[in-house]
Amino acid sequence: MGFELAESTRLGFIGAGQMAEAIARGLVNKGVIPAHRITTSDISPSRQKVFQGFGVSVQPSNADVAANSDVLIVAVKPQYVPVVLSDASSQLTKNHLVVSIAAGVALKDLESWAGGARVVRVMPNTPCLVGETAAALSPGTLATTEDVELVKGLFSALGQIHVVKESLLNAVTGLSGSGPAYVFIAIEALADGGVAAGLPRDVARSLAAQTVLGAAKMVIETGKHPGQLKDEVASPAGTTIAGIHELEKAGFRAALMNAVIAATKRGDEMSG
Amino acid sequence: MGFELAESTRLGFIGAGQMAEAIARGLVNKGVIPAHRITTSDISPSRQKVFQGFGVSVQPSNADVAANSDVLIVAVKPQYVPVVLSDASSQLTKNHLVVSIAAGVALKDLESWAGGARVVRVMPNTPCLVGETAAALSPGTLATTEDVELVKGLFSALGQIHVVKESLLNAVTGLSGSGPAYVFIAIEALADGGVAAGLPRDVARSLAAQTVLGAAKMVIETGKHPGQLKDEVASPAGTTIAGIHELEKAGFRAALMNAVIAATKRGDEMSG
The missing domain is CATH 3.40.50.720 (NAD(P)-binding Rossmann-like Domain)
Structure with a gap:
C-alpha cells in the first residue's frame, strides 16, 4: 500500500x-x-x-x-x-x-x-x-x-x-507549523503539575508526554469528536471534571485559539 | 523482546x-x-x-x-x-x-x-x-x-x-488518569483556532490531532527537554513565538498545573 x-x-x-x-x-x-x-x-x-x-x-x-x-x-x-x-x-x-x-x-x-x-x-x-x-x-x-x-x-x-x-497556508503555519511548540509547553506544564502533586520529575514527565500521545492517538484512531471522548472520561463528581473546571476557569480554550490566530497573523505580516 | x-x-x-x-x-x-x-x-x-x-x-x-x-x-x-x-x-x-x-x-x-x-x-x-x-x-x-x-x-x-x-496514585490519576480529557479539550480548541483562522473544520481537526500526536512523539523519541524542543521551533520574530506569547499571557501553564492539582485533590477526597 x-x-x-x-x-x-x-x-x-x-x-x-x-x-x-x-x-x-x-x-x-x-x-x-x-x-x-x-x-x-x-x-x-x-x-x-x-x-x-x-x-x-x-x-x-x-x-x-x-x-x-x-x-x-x-x-x-x-x-x-x-x-x-x-x-x-x-x-x-x-x-x-x-x-x-x-x-x-x-x-x-x-x-x-x-x-x-x-x-x-x-x-x-x-x-x-x-x-x-x-x-x-x-x-x-x-x-x-x-x-x-x-x-x-x-x-x-x-x-x-x-x-x-x-x-x-499561514493558518496552517499558525496551527500545525507552530503547534508543536504549544504542545511542548503543555507537556512541560502537565509534568510540573504532577511534580506539584508529589510525583518524581522523571515519572511526571514521562506520564505527561505519554498521556498527550495516547489521547491524540485516541482522537485519530477512534474518529470520535474530541468533545465526546472528553465526556466519556469525565465521571460524575470525579477527578477529571475537577481538572476540566480549572482549565475552563482559566480560559484554556481561548488561549489555544488565540495562539493559533496570533501565529497566523504573524505569518500574514511576514508574507507581506 | x-x-x-x-x-x-x-x-x-x-x-x-x-x-x-x-x-x-x-x-x-x-x-x-x-x-x-x-x-x-x-x-x-x-x-x-x-x-x-x-x-x-x-x-x-x-x-x-x-x-x-x-x-x-x-x-x-x-x-x-x-x-x-x-x-x-x-x-x-x-x-x-x-x-x-x-x-x-x-x-x-x-x-x-x-x-x-x-x-x-x-x-x-x-x-x-x-x-x-x-x-x-x-x-x-x-x-x-x-x-x-x-x-x-x-x-x-x-x-x-x-x-x-x-x-x-492520586497524583497519577490527576495527571495521566484525567489528562486525556485535557488533551481532548486542547485538540478541540486548536481546531477551533484553525477554523477561526479560515481552515475548513475537517482539515483543522486533523491537523490539530496530528500535531499533538507528533509533538508528543518528538518529546518521547528525542528524549530532549520539552523546553528545548520549544526553543528549537521558535524562530526570532516568527509565528511560533507569537503563538507562545498568547499562551503565556493567558496563564496556559498555570491552568494545566491547576488541573492536575485539582484532579489529584479530588482523588484524595474520594479516597477518603
Missing part, C-alpha cells in the same frame, strides 16, 4: 538542514525512494557528511542538484530561496517539479524564480523527524494533478498532508 | 467493561497471552459476547473466574470492588495475584477483601484502547518482585507503566 516514486524519478534537495534530512531519511526508511536516487548540495561540510552517511550523493552546486533531479525540494530558510533558485535556474526546465517548504514564500514568486518549472508549496512541521508530520500543500498554476498526488504521496510517508488554498 | 506470560499462567477479568476489553484485547494482540487462557464474567450478555468474540471464555460467576485464573484483574467500578471480591473469595488463595484498576480503592482494603492473595494496584488510562496507556502501579505488602515485574510486563505491552508509592 505504501507510496513509491516511479523508478526513474530522481529527488534533489537544495539545502541539507534538519528538515531536509528528516524528509530524505523518512522517504528512504519508508522505501519511497532509494538513497542513491537522491542528491543534495549544502555549503556545510558537516551537513554533507550527514547526507553521505545514509547514501545520498552530494553535488558541488545547486545547479548540479537541479541537473540530477526531477523533483527538487527547496529546503532553505525563506530569505535564501531567491538566491538558491537563481543558482539552479540554468538547469531548471519545465520538466522539473519544484517543491518549496519555505514559510511565507509565495507561489507566484517561486514560479517567477523557477524558470517555467511546476511548483508546489508545502508547509510541514518538525514532527517530520519522527514520521508524524501534519502538513498542507498548495499547488502552483502550472502544477498538475499528478504533481499534487506525488507530493501527497511523499509527505503521507512522513505523516499526513492536506491540500489547501495558498491563502490558507 | 516482547513480554510473554509463563505458559501455565491463566488470566481472569472480573468485569468485562471497556477497560477490561482494552487490556484483554491488547494482551492478546501483542502475543502476551493467547485468548484461550483468559476468562471473564459479567452480568451483561452483550459484554459476554464481545469477549467470546475474540476467544475469551465467559464463566458463570466471579468465583469461577477466580478458580480458573492465577492473575485476577479486577476491572469494575470502585464501589463494586468489595462485592465482586467477596463473590470470588471462596476461590481466592494466596497463590492468586489480584490486580485492581479501581481508582481510589486502597491496597489495605483490597488485601483484606482478597483473602490472603497478593495485590497490586494499577492506575491505567483510557488510551489503553489504542495501546498507548500511561499507567502507574503500587504493590501491596504481600506482592513480590516477580509480581511487580509481571504487572509491568502486562502494561508495558499496552503503553508504559511506572512504579510509585501508593500515596502518589
Whole structure:
C-alpha cells in the first residue's frame, strides 16, 4: 500500500538542514525512494557528511542538484530561496517539479524564480523527524494533478498532508507549523503539575508526554469528536471534571485559539 | 523482546467493561497471552459476547473466574470492588495475584477483601484502547518482585507503566488518569483556532490531532527537554513565538498545573 516514486524519478534537495534530512531519511526508511536516487548540495561540510552517511550523493552546486533531479525540494530558510533558485535556474526546465517548504514564500514568486518549472508549496512541521508530520500543500498554476498526488504521496510517508488554498497556508503555519511548540509547553506544564502533586520529575514527565500521545492517538484512531471522548472520561463528581473546571476557569480554550490566530497573523505580516 | 506470560499462567477479568476489553484485547494482540487462557464474567450478555468474540471464555460467576485464573484483574467500578471480591473469595488463595484498576480503592482494603492473595494496584488510562496507556502501579505488602515485574510486563505491552508509592496514585490519576480529557479539550480548541483562522473544520481537526500526536512523539523519541524542543521551533520574530506569547499571557501553564492539582485533590477526597 505504501507510496513509491516511479523508478526513474530522481529527488534533489537544495539545502541539507534538519528538515531536509528528516524528509530524505523518512522517504528512504519508508522505501519511497532509494538513497542513491537522491542528491543534495549544502555549503556545510558537516551537513554533507550527514547526507553521505545514509547514501545520498552530494553535488558541488545547486545547479548540479537541479541537473540530477526531477523533483527538487527547496529546503532553505525563506530569505535564501531567491538566491538558491537563481543558482539552479540554468538547469531548471519545465520538466522539473519544484517543491518549496519555505514559510511565507509565495507561489507566484517561486514560479517567477523557477524558470517555467511546476511548483508546489508545502508547509510541514518538525514532527517530520519522527514520521508524524501534519502538513498542507498548495499547488502552483502550472502544477498538475499528478504533481499534487506525488507530493501527497511523499509527505503521507512522513505523516499526513492536506491540500489547501495558498491563502490558507499561514493558518496552517499558525496551527500545525507552530503547534508543536504549544504542545511542548503543555507537556512541560502537565509534568510540573504532577511534580506539584508529589510525583518524581522523571515519572511526571514521562506520564505527561505519554498521556498527550495516547489521547491524540485516541482522537485519530477512534474518529470520535474530541468533545465526546472528553465526556466519556469525565465521571460524575470525579477527578477529571475537577481538572476540566480549572482549565475552563482559566480560559484554556481561548488561549489555544488565540495562539493559533496570533501565529497566523504573524505569518500574514511576514508574507507581506 | 516482547513480554510473554509463563505458559501455565491463566488470566481472569472480573468485569468485562471497556477497560477490561482494552487490556484483554491488547494482551492478546501483542502475543502476551493467547485468548484461550483468559476468562471473564459479567452480568451483561452483550459484554459476554464481545469477549467470546475474540476467544475469551465467559464463566458463570466471579468465583469461577477466580478458580480458573492465577492473575485476577479486577476491572469494575470502585464501589463494586468489595462485592465482586467477596463473590470470588471462596476461590481466592494466596497463590492468586489480584490486580485492581479501581481508582481510589486502597491496597489495605483490597488485601483484606482478597483473602490472603497478593495485590497490586494499577492506575491505567483510557488510551489503553489504542495501546498507548500511561499507567502507574503500587504493590501491596504481600506482592513480590516477580509480581511487580509481571504487572509491568502486562502494561508495558499496552503503553508504559511506572512504579510509585501508593500515596502518589492520586497524583497519577490527576495527571495521566484525567489528562486525556485535557488533551481532548486542547485538540478541540486548536481546531477551533484553525477554523477561526479560515481552515475548513475537517482539515483543522486533523491537523490539530496530528500535531499533538507528533509533538508528543518528538518529546518521547528525542528524549530532549520539552523546553528545548520549544526553543528549537521558535524562530526570532516568527509565528511560533507569537503563538507562545498568547499562551503565556493567558496563564496556559498555570491552568494545566491547576488541573492536575485539582484532579489529584479530588482523588484524595474520594479516597477518603
